[in-house]
Amino acid sequence: MSEGIENKKVPREPLFSKKNKKLVTEPLADNNPVTIQVLGICSALAITVQVEQGVVMGGAVLFVLVLGNLIISLLRNLIPSRIRIIVQLVVVAALVIIVNEVLKAFLPDVSEKLSVFVGLIITNCIIMGRFEAFAMANKPWPSIMDGIGNGLGYAGLLILVAVFRELFGSGSLYGVKLLGSNIPGEEWGLYTMGYVNNNMMILPPMALIIVGIIIWVQRSRNKSLIEEH
Amino acid sequence: MKFLENIVDKMEPKFSKGGKLEKWNPVFESFITLAFTPKHTTKLGSHIRDGVDLKRTMITVIIAMVPALLFGIYNTGHWQMVASSGNLDLAYGAMFWGKVIAGAAVVLPLIIVSYGVGLGIEFIFAMRRGHPLHEGFLVSGMLIPLIMPADVPLWMVGVATAFAVIIGKEIFGGTGMNILNIALTARAFLFFAYPTSMSGDKVWMSGQEADGMSGATALGDLASFMTPDAVLRGETLEAGSNVMDKFTSEYTLYDSFMGFIPGSIGETSTFAILIGAAILLITGVGSLRIIASFFAGGFLMGVILNAAGGPYLDLPPLYHLVIGGFAFGAVFMATDPVSAAQTANGKIIYGLLGGMISIVIRVLNPAYPEGVFLAILFMNVMAPIIDHYVIASNIKKRLKRVKTA
Numbered sequence: 001m002s003e004g005i006e007n008k009k010v011p012r013e014p015l016f017s018k019k020n021k022k023l024v025t026e027p028l029a030d031n032n033p034v035t036i037q038v039l040g041i042c043s044a045l046a047i048t049v050q051v052e053q054g055v056v057m058g059g060a061v062l063f064v065l066v067l068g069n070l071i072i073s074l075l076r077n078l079i080p081s082r083i084r085i086i087v088q089l090v091v092v093a094a095l096v097i098i099v100n101e102v103l104k105a106f107l108p109d110v111s112e113k114l115s116v117f118v119g120l121i122i123t124n125c126i127i128m129g130r131f132e133a134f135a136m137a138n139k140p141w142p143s144i145m146d147g148i149g150n151g152l153g154y155a156g157l158l159i160l161v162a163v164f165r166e167l168f169g170s171g172s173l174y175g176v177k178l179l180g181s182n183i184p185g186e187e188w189g190l191y192t193m194g195y196v197n198n199n200m201m202i203l204p205p206m207a208l209i210i211v212g213i214i215i216w217v218q219r220s221r222n223k224s225l226i227e228e229h
Numbered sequence: 230m231k232f233l234e235n236i237v238d239k240m241e242p243k244f245s246k247g248g249k250l251e252k253w254n255p256v257f258e259s260f261i262t263l264a265f266t267p268k269h270t271t272k273l274g275s276h277i278r279d280g281v282d283l284k285r286t287m288i289t290v291i292i293a294m295v296p297a298l299l300f301g302i303y304n305t306g307h308w309q310m311v312a313s314s315g316n317l318d319l320a321y322g323a324m325f326w327g328k329v330i331a332g333a334a335v336v337l338p339l340i341i342v343s344y345g346v347g348l349g350i351e352f353i354f355a356m357r358r359g360h361p362l363h364e365g366f367l368v369s370g371m372l373i374p375l376i377m378p379a380d381v382p383l384w385m386v387g388v389a390t391a392f393a394v395i396i397g398k399e400i401f402g403g404t405g406m407n408i409l410n411i412a413l414t415a416r417a418f419l420f421f422a423y424p425t426s427m428s429g430d431k432v433w434m435s436g437q438e439a440d441g442m443s444g445a446t447a448l449g450d451l452a453s454f455m456t457p458d459a460v461l462r463g464e465t466l467e468a469g470s471n472v473m474d475k476f477t478s479e480y481t482l483y484d485s486f487m488g489f490i491p492g493s494i495g496e497t498s499t500f501a502i503l504i505g506a507a508i509l510l511i512t513g514v515g516s517l518r519i520i521a522s523f524f525a526g527g528f529l530m531g532v533i534l535n536a537a538g539g540p541y542l543d544l545p546p547l548y549h550l551v552i553g554g555f556a557f558g559a560v561f562m563a564t565d566p567v568s569a570a571q572t573a574n575g576k577i578i579y580g581l582l583g584g585m586i587s588i589v590i591r592v593l594n595p596a597y598p599e600g601v602f603l604a605i606l607f608m609n610v611m612a613p614i615i616d617h618y619v620i621a622s623n624i625k626k627r628l629k630r631v632k633t634a
Contacts, residue, residue, distance in 0.1 A: 196423050199421060199422050212400075
């Protein structure tokens with residue numbers, strides 16, 4: 001009943017209104033969950049050694065985030081606020097188990113490399129953060145848009161970091177040997193000229209440094225992001 | 230000089246504010262101050278101005294490094310000759326000029342790359358941020374080549390220098406703001422990024438690949454004592470024999486002190502480094518507290534490990550001070566005024582712990598034969614905490630005095 005009255009007063013918002021579009025575009029850059037809100041750093045450091053892992057992980061989080069946001073948003077008026085964290089956890093856990101099983105079935109190699117980190121999506125602060133901050137207070141459609149935006153923002157950063165780490169750490173991109181091969185006896189490309197892969201890129205500290213550099217570049221390009229002290 | 234000064238005076242307006250080449254002022258100023266003391270005077274109030282500015286301080290440190298550098302050039306040449314002739318017993322004094330030229334051919338390119346890359350990046354940041362070029366890199370640029378193995382590829386030195394200057398220094402705001410020692414950041418980067426070029430027994434003599442002779446450092450040999458197959462100068466020692474006696478007769482204390490052993494370019498000669506230490510102490514640039522306590526810490530840890538006993542642990546404590554980069558680290562790295570502890574008592578704690586940790590890493594972890602750079606970097610991180618507690622305890626002491634009075 002009350003909804004009907006509301007609909008009369010406020011004209012129905014178009015699906016791709018400016019506000020809704022902003023929900024998708026903002027987390028991609030100026031409100032990126034990783035570089036601005038500094039959430040989900042652990043997984044960004046752990047599974048960005050190769051682009052493939054980054055893509056799969058980003059996809060998994062995107063899936064969980066969009067569906068989870070939708071479910072929480074649909075349930076938002078039914079969830080007693082005292083036990084809302086438990087309900088949210090149940091939703092994430094269910095979705096993560098689905099993702100994990102699908103990965104095991106169709107992408108066993110990647111699934112093995114990602115190991116526990118797929119399961120650890122449950123504890124990814126981005127997801128719980130979006131549930132709490134957005135889906136609990138918004139309608140399903142904006143929640144989906146918000147999930148897409150944040151999921152893509154996370155996946156984009158993961159892939160960006162992974163590009164640097166895989167290119168300089170293993171000399172390849174998405175498994176394609178771009179810089180040549182360093183297998184003894186059949187070297188070609190840059191390696192014949194004395195180039196050596198940078199081992200530091202494989203180690204997690206370098207991922208932290210790369211994320212730091214990305215944050216640095218982003219903030220020096222957009223001064224409004226710099227906090228006042 | 231007058232003639233030069235006239236030219237400079239004529240050029241100055243173009244570079245000062247509002248001039249045509251204002252943007253290039255940092256570049257102009259840094260070249261001019263190489264020769265002349267800047268003309269600007271104190272504007273507010275009058276304070277004593279000393280002719281010794283940052284640039285003069287840095288130049289003093291570089292002068293202090295010259296003995297180690299010259300010896301390093303000769304030593305590099307010597308081991309290159311040894312490697313190419315395959316004769317381990319080559320007399321150290323033979324073919325003096327040949328070794329100098331061979332060594333210079335290895336070391337000078339390293340210095341050029343280090344300064345070129347480092348100063349280039351500093352220029353870019355100075356121009357973008359609009360401040361005059363800071364002199365901090367003058368010392369770092371000389372330290373970096375001195376702590377490299379002779380055989381390290383030049384491009385790696387370039388990459389490491391760029392990493393150290395950008396991530397180690399500019400991110401924190403430039404000279405005087407860095408948490409970590411710049412030169413050691415470069416070495417740590419290379420050590421973890423390209424381990425095969427920074428450790429092992431193939432990198433310490435340039436031009437060595439030709440034959441299969443081993444060029445391990447004393448530390449490399451010592452580290453192998455902790456593993457089942459002990460190696461000394463490329464020869465496997467039989468298990469159970471007294472390896473430490475064999476080591477001390479192969480590497481005499483005198484040879485290790487004078488630096489007639491393979492190692493990173495500038496680190497082998499403790500004698501040359503001590504000359505540098507004397508220069509630093511006489512001019513008041515280096516801190517006696519840090520240098521003395523660093524050596525004391527290393528010696529102390531050596532004595533403690535002696536008491537514990539073991540194949541590597543039995544090394545006479547004096548050896549710890551003269552082999553590897555220990556002396557170089559204590560004199561030139563730990564004393565870095567920016568990254569070291571600042572308080573008087575803090576410096577002693579800082580040095581003591583740094584020396585002790587160096588020896589612990591070196592002896593107890595065979596994967597890191599050289600522990601000094603890791604120990605100093607670690608103490609760099611700890612320095613603010615040390616200072617904090619030194620100051621806090623001082624305040625507490627004084628409060629007590631006030632209350633009892």
